Amino acid sequence: xxxxxxxxxxxxxxxxxxxxxxxxxxxxxxxxxxxxxxxxxxxxxxxxxxxxxxxxxxxxxxxxxxxxxxxxxxxxxxxxxxxxxxxxxxxxxxxxxxxxxxxxxxxxxxxxxxxxxxxxxxxxxxxxxxxx
Amino acid sequence: xxxxxxxxxxxxxxxxxxxxxxxxxxxxxxxxxxxxxxxxxxxxxxxxxxxxxxxxxxxxxxxxxxxxxxxxxxxxxxxxxxxxxxxxxxxxxxxxxxxxxxxxxxxxxxxxxxxxxxxxxxxxxxxxxxxxxxxxxxxxxxxxxxxxxxxxxxxxxxxxxxxxxxxxxxxxxxxxxxxxxxxxxxxxxxxxxxxxxxxxxxxxxxxxxxxxxxxxxxxxxxxxxxxxxxxxxxxxxxxxxxxxxxxxxxxxxxxxxxxxxxxxxxxxxxxxxxxxxxxxxxxxxxxxxxxxxxxxxxxxxxxxxxxxxxxxxxxxxxxxxxxxxxxxxxxxxxxxxxxxxxxxxxxxxxxxxxxxxxxxxxxxxxxxxxxxxxxxxxxxxxxxxxxxxxxxxxxxxxxxxxxxxxxxxxxxxxxxxxxxxxxxxxxxxxxxxxxxxxxxxxxxxxxxxxxxxxxxxxxxxxxxxxxxxxxxxxxxxxxxxxxxxxxxxxxxxxxx
Numbered sequence: 001x002x003x004x005x006x007x008x009x010x011x012x013x014x015x016x017x018x019x020x021x022x023x024x025x026x027x028x029x030x031x032x033x034x035x036x037x038x039x040x041x042x043x044x045x046x047x048x049x050x051x052x053x054x055x056x057x058x059x060x061x062x063x064x065x066x067x068x069x070x071x072x073x074x075x076x077x078x079x080x081x082x083x084x085x086x087x088x089x090x091x092x093x094x095x096x097x098x099x100x101x102x103x104x105x106x107x108x109x110x111x112x113x114x115x116x117x118x119x120x121x122x123x124x125x126x127x128x129x130x131x132x
Numbered sequence: 133x134x135x136x137x138x139x140x141x142x143x144x145x146x147x148x149x150x151x152x153x154x155x156x157x158x159x160x161x162x163x164x165x166x167x168x169x170x171x172x173x174x175x176x177x178x179x180x181x182x183x184x185x186x187x188x189x190x191x192x193x194x195x196x197x198x199x200x201x202x203x204x205x206x207x208x209x210x211x212x213x214x215x216x217x218x219x220x221x222x223x224x225x226x227x228x229x230x231x232x233x234x235x236x237x238x239x240x241x242x243x244x245x246x247x248x249x250x251x252x253x254x255x256x257x258x259x260x261x262x263x264x265x266x267x268x269x270x271x272x273x274x275x276x277x278x279x280x281x282x283x284x285x286x287x288x289x290x291x292x293x294x295x296x297x298x299x300x301x302x303x304x305x306x307x308x309x310x311x312x313x314x315x316x317x318x319x320x321x322x323x324x325x326x327x328x329x330x331x332x333x334x335x336x337x338x339x340x341x342x343x344x345x346x347x348x349x350x351x352x353x354x355x356x357x358x359x360x361x362x363x364x365x366x367x368x369x370x371x372x373x374x375x376x377x378x379x380x381x382x383x384x385x386x387x388x389x390x391x392x393x394x395x396x397x398x399x400x401x402x403x404x405x406x407x408x409x410x411x412x413x414x415x416x417x418x419x420x421x422x423x424x425x426x427x428x429x430x431x432x433x434x435x436x437x438x439x440x441x442x443x444x445x446x447x448x449x450x451x452x453x454x455x456x457x458x459x460x461x462x463x464x465x466x467x468x469x470x471x472x473x474x475x476x477x478x479x480x481x482x483x484x485x486x487x488x489x490x491x492x493x494x495x496x497x498x499x500x501x502x503x504x505x506x507x508x509x510x511x512x513x514x515x516x517x518x519x520x521x522x523x524x525x526x527x528x529x530x531x532x533x534x535x536x537x538x539x540x541x542x543x544x545x546x547x548x549x550x551x552x553x554x555x556x557x558x559x560x561x562x563x564x565x566x567x568x569x570x571x572x573x574x575x576x577x578x579x580x581x582x583x584x585x586x587x588x589x590x591x592x593x594x595x596x597x598x599x600x601x602x603x604x605x606x607x608x609x610x611x612x613x614x615x616x617x618x619x620x621x622x623x624x625x626x627x628x
Contacts, residue, residue, distance in 0.1 A: 037560060039537075042615035065611050066537075066554040068312070090616060 004127065005032045007098055011114055012123035013074035018098065021114055025081075028074060029102045030062065030093060033127050038064035041093040046082040046104060053077065053106075055113055060103065062093070075113040077106035142605060143201040148188040149622050151198065158192035205605065207549040213571055213579050217521045217552035217564025218311070218359055220389045220411035227482060228414060228475035237474045242466030246451050252470060253450035256442045259477040260426075263407055266480075266488065267388075268398020269428030272407075274468040275438045279386060281463060282406030282425030283317040283353075285438055288460040289429060290351045290380050290404060291321050292436040296458060299378070301350035307336050309360060309556045314353040314384060323350060330558065334360045334514035338369045345377050351404075355384040356397070357519035359556040359564070361499060363390075371401025380404060385428075388412045389568065390496055390520035393489025403430045413476035424472035438463045494569035495520040498576060502567055505580040509587040513559050521566035525559055534590035534597045536561040541608060542589070542600035546582045 010018045016034035020027045035041065043063040053059045053073040060071040082104050086092060093101035108114060118126060172180045190198075207214065214221035232238060240249045260272040276282035287304070294301050304318035307328045315325040326344055331337045341352065352374045356364040364370070371381045383397045383405035389412045391397070397405050409424035410417040417423070429437070435458035443453045452467070483491065496519050503512060503522040511527035526536040540550035540563070552564040567576060590597050601608065 040612035040615075042612060063615075065615060067557055069557070 004036065004124070005098075006120040006124050006127075008120045010098070011074075011117035011119065012126075013072065013117055014126055015072040015074070017072065017074045019074055019114060019117060020098075024107055026075065026077065026106045026108050026114060027102050028104050028106060029097055030071070031123070032097055035094050035097045035101070038062065038069065039066045040064055041090045044086040044090050044093065044103065046086065047079050049079050049082060051079050052109070053079070071103065073106070074117060075106065076109040078109070079104050080107050081105035143204065144605070145198060145201040147622050148190060148195070148198055151190055151194045152188035154189060156189045156191055156194075158190055158195060207544075209570070212547050212549070213567060213575055214549045215551045215565045215567055215579065216549060217361075217523070217566040218386055218555070219417065219552065220386075220408070220520070220566060220568055221417060221549075222389070222411075222414055222568040223570040224414050224416055224475070225479065225482070228478045231478040232471045232474040234474075237471070240470065242470075247449075250450055252474075253442050253452075254444075255477050256467065256470075256473055257444050257450060259473055259480070260442070262477065262480045263426060263428060266392065266396070267385075267405060267407070267428050268396030268400075269402075269405065270398075270431040271434050271437060272426050272428045273438045273441070273463075274424070274426045274473055275463040276406065276425040276427055277464055277469055278410075278421075278423030279384075279406055279408045279425040280313045280317065282408075282427040283313055283382075283384065284320060285427045285460065285463055286382055286404040286406055286429070287317045287321045287323070287351070287353075289427070289433045289436040290382065291323075292458060292460055293380070293433050294350055296435070301348055301379070303346070303349045305341065305344055305349055305352040305374075305379075307354060307358065309334070309358050309558055310353065310355060311359065311384060311386060314355075314382075318351075318353065328352075330358075330360075333516075334358070334362050334558075335364050336366060336370060338366050338373055341370050341373050345373055345379070347377055349374070349377065349379045351380045351382050353382040353384060355387055356400070357387045357390045357521075359387075360514050360523050360559070361387075361390075361518035361521040361564075361566075362514060362516075363519055367400045367402075375401065386411060387520060390492055392492030392495075393485065394492050398428075398430065404428070404433060409472050409476040414479045415472040415475040422469045422472065424469045424476065426468070436460050440467070442467070491569045492520075495567075498567040498569060498571055499565070501573075501576055502565060502580055505577075506583055509584050510563065513562075520568070521564060523556065523559055524563040524565065526561035526563070529587065529590050532590040532594045534594050536563050538597045538600060539563065539583070539586055539590070542586045542597045543582065544601040545603045546586075548579065548582065 010020050012018050012031060016031045018029055018031050041062060041064050045061040047059050053076060055073055055076045057073050058070040059073045062069050062071055083102050209221050209223055236251050240252045246253060256274055260274060263272045264270065276285050302324055303326055304323040305326050305328050306314045307330055309330050318325050328336060328340050328344055335358065354364060356367055358364055374381050380403040381401060383402040385405045385407045388407060405428050407426045409415045410421060415424060437456060437459060439454040439456050439459045439462055440452035441456060443451055445451060499518050499520050499522050503518055506524060510524035513523060513525050526539065536553050540553050543550050554562055555564060556562060586597060
């Protein structure tokens with residue numbers, strides 16, 4: 001299996017998003033596995049601040065030289081902030097997917113949805129099961 | 133040994149703007165023989181510009197050389213095998229061109245009185261009948277200009293039929309292996325798209341459809357054979373599940389080549405489908421177009437066909453009928469891309485029923501031959517018999533650092549257009565190869581040998597593959613930078 005970085009302090013969705021909880025705010029991005037699979041990211045489309053999403057609903061679009069994919073909300077909630085830098089520098093998602101490459105901040109509608117997500121170990125297994 | 137590519141005269145070519153010289157022209161207008169009018173007075177001063185638009189000024193030689201030089205840069209099916217999966221880049225027989233140039237077809241005008249173009253209208257009706265016979269559908273409209281418009285028309289008719297029945301259904305089901313146009317056609321018609329997962333064997337299973345099938349579902353859009361080149365074996369049962377809840381089944385006909393003369397979507401339970409004449413029926417594809425994407429339907433949808441419909445009257449004459457109150461409307465300024473209809477009809481008639489069947493059989497045989505010859509060298513994610521195309525992946529090359537993209541670029545050095553890559557999305561590193569029936573055994577072997585050589589080279593000399601192409605006019609382009617920072621001007625912005 002190739003080398004992927006899945007930080008222990010994050011939670012993960014099966015659709016390859018990560019979430020970081022800081023009080024009321026949950027930051028969301030795509031995982032190292034996702035960015036490696038997609039290859040060079042050339043465009044990220046994010047929602048407007050104030051929109052609400054149900055868990056599993058597409059909240060944006062990510063485009064690489066290989067493919068265009070939907071971004072799926074790993075939890076339900078209202079968008080409080082988006083990463084404006086991605087419009088000019090989508091390469092941040094490749095270079096620093098857990099830092100500069102973050103996508104949106106959501107205030108969760110139901111905080112139990114976060115704890116239902118995968119931890120780093122379970123997500124690594126999920127990735128491995130797909131790359132067999 | 134016959135080699136597929138060598139070097140020869142290779143021209144560089146500037147932009148037409150760079151050739152431009154003030155005052156140079158390639159034509160002479162005849163002397164004016166009508167009174168001069170004041171355009172400003174006629175159209176209003178604000179509709180008349182003061183300056184010229186900055187178009188290049190060129191002689192005829194400049195223009196002819198420019199386009200002829202660029203034409204020598206083309207990869208084309210007239211030069212070599214063109215294995216672009218899901219695109220069916222088959223050879224386009226030259227008799228098609230000859231027929232399309234007959235003056236009665238080539239010079240027909242879309243606004244001409246139908247009485248003056250009976251031959252073309254007859255050809256359209258007979259092509260519709262031919263497509264019905266091949267597909268098992270009841271009616272065909274030849275209007276859509278390409279596959280995506282055929283899909284759009286099909287989904288519009290589906291929506292119209294549900295609305296006519298007083299039903300408001302909001303969901304369209306699309307398998308996860310689908311072409312991207314399927315969800316786009318559904319979304320353009322205001323439907324929500326729900327993805328249906330394929331099974332581990334790469335095909336759709338009745339249980340997966342059952343699990344998401346509700347009374348809200350307007351249609352299931354399915355491609356058969358699917359984009360993995362696999363026949364959807366459960367299509368009959370799947371159609372029954374969808375029909376039982378009042379839904380319709382749409383078939384994306386992109387891969388119809390595999391079924392020609394052997395199986396008919398209409399018999400499988402499909403209600404609506406489109407054809408790609410530029411794939412399956414040998415009209416030009418990929419730059420040579422235009423495309424043509426007729427849409428076929430079962431009788432229940434006939435009130436919603438696009439207008440005008442070409443009708444044959446009892447006396448054997450043909451007319452255009454726009455009196456169809458339930459119609460989804462007109463899709464094309466003319467009656468479809470008529471020149472393509474002539475070519476497709478020529479193809480159907482020159483092959484005949486037996487020839488059409490042999491096309492389907494040879495397309496399937498050729499794809500399976502490549503699958504077997506290459507399976508030791510490239511990973512086959514879904515093993516077993518395929519239909520008209522075969523999906524490989526770069527998994528066997530993982531330890532070399534060579535990816536699907538590199539293999540595709542290296543093929544260019546050997547004179548082949550690359551296959552479809554990184555699609556379908558459910559296969560990481562996909563290489564999707566469709567040889568079509570056009571290739572001889574020797575041609576297939578030459579292509580397979582090349583791919584095997586590249587796989588070996590990936591082990592012996594990975595850097596050469598990773599930095600391909602080497603023999604092209606330009607080396608590997610920075611596709612990422614071109615997408616991230618597109619420069620769409622031919623000269624720098626004077627303001628910057």
